[in-house]
Amino acid sequence: MAEWEYAASLGRLRSEEEQLEQLRQERGAYERELSERSSRPTALAELHLLQDYISFLDDRIRQQRQGVRAAEEHVQQRQVFLTDKMVDEKVWQNARSKSLQKYRQEALIREQNELDEIALRRASARR
Template sequence: MARFHYPLQKVVDLKGSEKSMAEWEFAASLSVLRKEEERMETLQQERRALVRQLEETTQRPTALNRLTELHLYFEIIDQRIREQHEGVRIASEQVTRRQSQLKDKMVDEKVWLNAKDRAYERFRTEWLNKEQSELDEIAIVRSAAVSRG
């Protein structure tokens, strides 16, 4: 069988490379989101520990400045949690964007692969038809030779 050469193979290869890059970017954005979520969990654990500490502190006589320190610390932790919520939101939006880009690249690559497959099938069909024609011609020549001789 003759060798199939797809003239747009470089485009197919480019689409595959673009999809691979989109997969890498999507994975990287997921990693960033996980880290942001881990930071959020750490802050929330820190806040829960502070609540326990405040509960323990209020059950015994405590200096006003200590309560003020705890209150200030609460405000700082709550502010950091609000900021971290924003970080998680931004990372989540980035994941959504990268996922959408990956989907688009996958569809684009699939379109080009399907075009290549259709071109191969046309090539194969033409080659098989040509081969059959050659076999038919050989059979006709043999048949004519047998009937003459």
């Protein structure tokens, strides 16, 4: 479960980063378009429209950066949670292994005691 949550948070982070990169690329394209149009005769309204859209993209980029930061924090939280779960799992496995080893040792002792008792009875019966 913790592994799935960690993997899901990594997927979300990757998605947020991809969206941020797309916004940056789109902003770069519009910035180049604005630069090209401003170097040739263009209506001022078109230049304002491009500049307004670039400002809109700047706002979206800021929001997306916040989304990336939130996703990074979530990944870190999931990583800590996963690490804790892995430690718990290791402790549990060690305890289980020790318990199994103790059970087997006790079973061997019981079996040996039973065999000793059987041998003692046979020896007593032969006399």
